[in-house]
């Protein structure tokens with residue numbers, strides 16, 4: 484297309500592509516997780532979404548079922564708690580039947596100079612991204628192996644798994660760990676027909692992420708050119724990602740017919756990573772005083788979110 488924008492998802496995939504699928508999307512109540520859950524649902528899958536805010540999950544489930552029909556089941560779970568993950572996955576297996584796919588989407592992140600992080604700040608992010616994603620992968624993987632069933636795992640990473648990212652070090656470290664998990668388990672679990680792949684999205688603006696990665700336009704302030712794209716060191720495509728583009732890739736990787744593909748991480752970032760690293764190095768221009776203001780802004784978003792959590 485002339486403007487470089489994607490066509491509607493329906494033009495890419497046939498109806499009923501996921502009729503036999505049952506997919507868990509962690510953090511599926513909002514943002515990218517919700518978009519991927521919706522795409523799978525629209526193509527026939529039964530969907531399970533989990534997160535810490537049961538109310539938000541229930542609202543999403545209702546809206547998605549209203550729009551597409553089908554079945555969306557919600558689970559109020561903090562994936563940092565291994566026992567709660569185990570309980571949720573067992574409940575899915577017993578109550579609905581075995582999953583066919585898992586999307587490790589739930590994440591936590593905020594921009595901060597590493598010198599301003601406390602151990603608890605690091606643990607909050609590593610607990611969700613690194614530990615939590617592993618707990619869910621293990622809970623599903625051991626059941627697939629035990630039942631002799633195939634399975635597919637997609638983990639949402641970032642391009643920083645290749646080059647790191649200043650100012651989001653706990654996230655970059657944790658996602659790099661998941662990258663290695665993807666590669667390691669793709670070999671270990673291939674004999675069981677369990678696939679693991681990953682997506683490395685560039686800038687896809689969602690409310691949860693942007694409140695913590697671009698509070699008050701911090702990135703624009705840091706960018707030399709003043710445009711949002713230049714905050715990423717200049718995105719050669721000249722725009723941010725469209726949600727449908729991410730959903731298309733998530734559908735492709737999950738689809739039957741993609742069986743021989745495993746252990747891969749695909750970037751979808753308009754060429755940001757290959758052109759200039761696609762990370763937060765532009766934030767070096769922010770001074771300490773400004774960082775304190777940014778931190779306070781992020782914390783107030785965190786507190787607001789916390790108030791609506793049920794687990």
Ligand code: HXC
Pocket residue numbers: 590591592593594595599600601602603604605607608641654684685686687691692693695696777778779781782785786788789
């Ligand atoms: C420094 C901070 C901070 C900040 C929190 N902390 N925000 N430190 N600067 N801006 C510190 C706190 O002071 C505290 O440490 C510790 O982190 C834990 O804070 P809590 O708020 O109690 O944590 P918790 O309630 O567990 O919340 C976790 C969270 C929060 C990660 C901090 O942001 C969250 O729930 N996020 C979920 C949604 C999200 O982040 N989405 C964005 C994903 S984007 P002390 O020592 O003070 O007690 C993504 C990649 C995108 O993943 C890639 C784009 C290219």
